[in-house]
Amino acid sequence: MSATIEIRNLNQFYGKKQALKDVNLTIEKGMFGLLGRNGAGKTTLMKVLVTLLPKSEGKVAVCGRSVEKAQEVRRITGYLPQEFSMYPNMTVYEAMDYLGVLSGLSRLQRRQRIPQLLERVNLQEDRRKKVKTLSGGMKRRLGIAQAILHDPEVLIVDEPTAGLDPEERVRFRNLLCETAEERIVILSTHIVGDIEATCENIAVLDRGEIIYKGTVPELISMAEGRVFQAEISKSELEELKRRCIVTSMLTLGNNVMVRFLAEERPFASAKSCEAGVEDAYMYLMHERGGETGCSDSYL
């Protein structure tokens, strides 16, 4: 069986509304980032992959298994939805055990794997705690543990770091990277920092269409030579914001240190900077005529 996810000409409709438009992707082993704004169609794509939504048109195969064969696909995929919890009165161990049974694991397999996984996500000490007493970060870690409980070939995580504090976010990203050593991990997010920190290959989804697919360095190269930094007065800021994409700013007394995108150096004091994923993403969205566009005079 192939160890890739193949998506060919996938179209997805909700009534007359088209949620995915002619999506073509090949996803290989390792971390794969799916980036896009809220409502871009990321969750729809995730749900098609985990067989929670029937595809309208096209072909989708997960490790050689068509998504139409739901039970086969479910056997080899783990899923961490964007919004989830578990029965609040169950303990951490009980919740894992229950989901383990639903994944078809034997008692012996559960006894071996659950403590190992809880150890790995740093929840072994909390195994007797009720789910309702867990913090957001602990719940997310438990979510990852349940998703890889049956040792799936594919792990699909949808917006996993939303609402986590910075420390938990870093811990969670590391956990995902470790998990990706032995399987395909698809990380769907609108947080560019998560992708930058974890993924080599990415796709950017906008209004149901894949507008970029490739490596992170390739994406960054699209913005190279177009990222500038300058210290300007506050009165100039509004004019700059009107004319181009300001990606960050830092107030320094009466002045502001701004980072922005432009095709050419717009004024002498602007210094060229090394592009990051966020810069490239913003540039890409503008190229697509998105809401983040800059005026013609600069871009």
Added chain:
Amino acid sequence: MFGQLFVKECRQTAKSLIYWLIVLVMIFDFASQLGDMDIEKKPEEGQEDYGNKLSDDKNVIMEKTLGLLAEEYNRQNYTTYPIGFYKSVTVDEEEDRRIGEIIAETTGLSERTDVEKAIKDWYGARQEDTEGTGPVMTEQLALEPVEGLRYERFEQLMKEADDILGGGSSYAVPGLEGNAVVPKTYEDAVVEYENLVEKDHLTGGYARLFSDYMVIFLGILPVFLAVTRGLRDRRAGMRDLIYARKGSSASIIVSRYLAMLVMIVLPVLILSFIPLSRCLAYASAAGISADIFAFVKYIFGWLMPTVMIAAAVGMFFTEVTDTALAVLVQGAWWFVSVFMGIDSLRGGLYGWSLIPRHNTELNFAGYYENFAQLVCNRILYASAAVILVVLTVIVYHQKRKGRYRLAWKGIGRLKRQI
């Protein structure tokens, strides 16, 4: 996987508050109705009262029914129970005239004053007969039918009277026998006692009585358990985690369903040990050969189909609508069944009721003669429950694939367009 899932579902049920509330209601029901249950003693000759029975003598049925009709006609007010609920009916002039004609044809009393006089005369005569020996007004008025009145014609006229009153009256043709309440004789009482001891082996009669009380609440309680279980996945935010698992929809739904049945029936079985032990103690002292498994047989044969259908209705409607609608559906059905069952407390009139009643340890004959009907009734509900569970599995399976949700939204959109 199924066995382990079943055990886990049982544990989940045992940890839910709603389950223990259900158990408390069952204990309350049992304690209030059977807490101080006395075992039927052998009747002795010369006893003041041996209870009542329904007569199957057509003449008695006609007399008692006509007595009832005459009383209500004289009062110009009729009591009916359409779909089991009490209703006071007053007829218009034309309808009153027609009922008067029916009474005239069946009793020969052509004027309202004649009817009034006949009633007074009957009660007067009863008072003289029983002077100083006890209450007389409890005995039901009986009016002799006119000579030559055929039973078929009597039934035709009673049906007409029932139609005039809007149905659900004492004159509805299936059920006229219920009007013919007559006192039991010593011989009747002995036959019933012998049936209880020899044919029912004592425990059979009490198992029926136990089932009669328990079936009332078991017709509604399982729906609460099914609805809360059905909604728990969504409320807990666990639905997608479960949907995305390998486990088949059939094993998930059937394990939940069986766990519900077992957890509901378990306290019923435990409660049945109390009347069973009393019966066994009495049987041992009286030298009666008791059937030790009678309660188990009745729990699974009589009660289980009701539990099955109530739980299945709960699961099905919850899965279809994602709401607690099932409580309303089952609640309405239960309410109507309970009220309609009031007329069949003596047992033997099981019909197609969700809640078959037999509110006595006696009347083995009624049970025996209508056993086939009872079996058909129970098979019907058990089969309907199985069908609903299969439908629930289908709906659940489609929901897991996102199909049912889309279809549901599609219907909503279509309706808006229309």
